[in-house]
Amino acid sequence: MNQSSATAGTPRETDVPSYLVVLAETDWGSLETAFGNGECLPGILARLLEPDPRVQVAALSELSELVCHQSTVYEATVPVAMFVAGILTHPAAMTLRPYRSVPIRAALLNWLGSTACDASDEMVDRVEQYFPGFRSPGSIVTAFRDLRPVLYRAVAPFLQDGHEDVREAAGLAALILAEHPGLAEHRDHLAVHARAILDTSGDVHSRRVAWKALEAWGHDVTDIEPFQEEPWDCGPHSDDRGDLEPPF
Numbered sequence: 001m002n003q004s005s006a007t008a009g010t011p012r013e014t015d016v017p018s019y020l021v022v023l024a025e026t027d028w029g030s031l032e033t034a035f036g037n038g039e040c041l042p043g044i045l046a047r048l049l050e051p052d053p054r055v056q057v058a059a060l061s062e063l064s065e066l067v068c069h070q071s072t073v074y075e076a077t078v079p080v081a082m083f084v085a086g087i088l089t090h091p092a093a094m095t096l097r098p099y100r101s102v103p104i105r106a107a108l109l110n111w112l113g114s115t116a117c118d119a120s121d122e123m124v125d126r127v128e129q130y131f132p133g134f135r136s137p138g139s140i141v142t143a144f145r146d147l148r149p150v151l152y153r154a155v156a157p158f159l160q161d162g163h164e165d166v167r168e169a170a171g172l173a174a175l176i177l178a179e180h181p182g183l184a185e186h187r188d189h190l191a192v193h194a195r196a197i198l199d200t201s202g203d204v205h206s207r208r209v210a211w212k213a214l215e216a217w218g219h220d221v222t223d224i225e226p227f228q229e230e231p232w233d234c235g236p237h238s239d240d241r242g243d244l245e246p247p248f
Contacts, residue, residue, distance in 0.1 A: 016082060022086060023042055031079070032074050033066040034074060044066070045080070048087060049090060049092040056104050060107060063080055067115075071118045073119050074140065075140055081147065087108070088158065103166060105163075105169075106163070109166065109173050112151060112155065113172045113176055116151065116177050120179060121179050148177045149183055151177055152183055152186070155173045155174050159174060164200075167193075168206060172206055175209055178190055187217045194210040197209075197210040
């Protein structure tokens with residue numbers, strides 16, 4: 001995670017701004033990524049709106065390398081996350097993945113959830129043990145954490161989506177984002193989604209996130225076997241290219 005300060009890209013709006021505004025009004029070249037500045041980001045973000053799902057998935061993978069490398073929050077992470085949140089309702093988000101009937105929207109939501117996990121309370125507490133003041137006001141990680149209510153409002157409409165993969169991805173992202181104190185009023189409602197994930201998901205990372213959310217929010221989880229893996233470990237950012245080839 002990166003410790004330098006930045007406020008660039010931090011939203012002032014109560015809701016996620018238009019992706020077009022984010023794209024046009026962000027000074028991308030001034031923002032740090034894992035590999036230099038962000039001047040290449042507008043072109044990559046634009047490819048998320050291409051009709052070819054292979055192009056979209058490749059673009060999402062590039063973004064993970066540039067603004068989420070090694071579970072780090074960079075200066076460019078905030079506006080990229082706002083752009084991704086802003087296109088969840090775009091028609092391009094309904095493109096179906098190759099060889100599967102899963103909308104790209106699920107991958108976008110998973111990306112937001114994994115990025116939120118990089119700035120979760122657990123992850124930040126770990127880093128702060130070695131770098132006191134890591135989440136001080138004005139830091140990059142604090143700028144992203146302040147964005148969580150905005151991202152939640154973009155994610156929440158998909159908690160009732162008709163597609164199971166989209167519902168689960170939205171639920172996981174919402175559970176992580178709801179660590180923000182300003183979202184505490186939503187936790188009882190989200191507990192229902194956490195239970196649904198535990199009941200239906202075959203993914204150990206998804207189940208772990210759901211279990212830890214219920215435990216942290218004071219719900220009885222004695223009927224569920226506790227997970228031994230590291231808490232809030234959502235797993236590394238996937239390159240999300242696993243279904244670009246025909247299954248064997």
